[in-house]
Amino acid sequence: MKRLKTLLATLALTAAAPFASAVEIVVPAYFYPSWMPELNEWHQLTWAAQQGxxxxxxxxxxxxxxxxxxxxxxxxINEFRAAGGKVIGYVYTCYGVNHCTPEVPPTRSTSEVLADAEKYASWYHVDGVFLDEMATQPGALPFYQTVSNGLRSAHPGWEIVGNPGVTPTAGYNGLANTLMSFEGSYSDFVGGSFLSGLSTHAASTGAIVHSVATVAQMQEVMGLARQYGLGAIYVTDGTMASGNPYLHLPSYWRAEVAAAAAVPEPASAAMAAGGLLVLLGALRSRRVR
Known part of the structure; x- marks a missing residue:
């Protein structure tokens, strides 16, 4: 009986163990960290990190x-990182050629990309970079190979996140820790071909999903992200009609954090399942006697 009590206590502790984030939330935090606390949405990012x-x-x-x-x-940034969050710096790349929008210079060199990365490193001690406007075709691979090699040589521990927005051709997966291979609306995410086309690289693939109007839709997107094994996700009710869907956190930010942490760590789940099997075996053994 003492052994059964000990086992039950262990299982209770396992069941009560903290839940871990099943999916990394990669937030386009394109909002200014206001000096007024009530207007500073970075405090909400810090809160999420404090929750684990x-x-x-x-x-x-x-x-x-x-x-x-x-x-x-x-x-x-210092407050957010002290709470356990990570920060990566935005760097645009013009798709490796000269396809930038009119708001920025029309061309971009590898040296300019790497120089911006170094500014983030020097000024903000970031944990990596976000390479936006990433190309998807073989012709631009040398550009991104040069950038990737330069970043990894200068900062071996950095997290490199690329944002092609669509699934790139072969060769791009090894250039970043994570590729955000979907950036689009809720309807395109749940009804398009992105999820069904995922390959063995799903764990290093992420998605940015905007125009997700309700909490129920957000939970659906998060559930699909877990079901298909995505490594990173961001969901927002911001829309393209606003001009920029990433100027604020979603209205359901706290619910999104909870949804991302709704799956226990695999090790804890396995321990609990194994413990239950042992307990059942012990009970059966006592009944036979």
Whole structure:
């Protein structure tokens, strides 16, 4: 009986163990860290990290690092990272050629990309970079190979996240830790071909899903992300009609954090399942006697 009591106590502790984030939340944090606490959405990112959520924030002061360090960003980033969050710096790449939007210079060199990354490293001590406007075709591979090699040589521990927005051709997967291979609306995510086309690279694949209007839709997207084994996700009710769906956190941010942490760590789940089997065996043995 003592052994059964001990086993039951162990199972109770396992069942009560904290839940871990099943999916990394990669947040396009394109909002300014206001010096007014009630307006600073970075505090909500810090709250999520304090809950144990696996949150990575993409900082973007000025379509890149800007011209100098910003003290408001420094303060909020330090607070967020102290709580366990990670910060990566936004760097645009013009699809490796000259297809940038009119708001930025029309061309982009590998040296300019790497120089922006170094500014983030020097000014904000970031944990990696977010390579936006990433190409998907074989012709641009040398550009991104040069960038990837340069980043990994200078910062071996950095998290490199690429954002092609669609599934790239073979060769791109090894250039980043994670590729955000979907950026689009809720309807395209749940009704399109992205999920059905996922391959063995799903764990290093992520998605950014906007125009997700309700909590129920958000939970559906998060459930699909887990079902298909995505490694990273961001869901927001921001829309393209606003001009930029990433200017604020979603209205259901706290529910999204809870949804991302709704699956226990595999090790804990396996321990609980194994413990239950042992307990059942012990009970059966006592009944036979």
């Amino acid at each position: 959520a696996n949150v990575t924030a993409i900082m973007n002061p000025a379509n890149g690092p800007g011209l100098s360090s910003n003290s408001d960003y420094v303060a909020s």
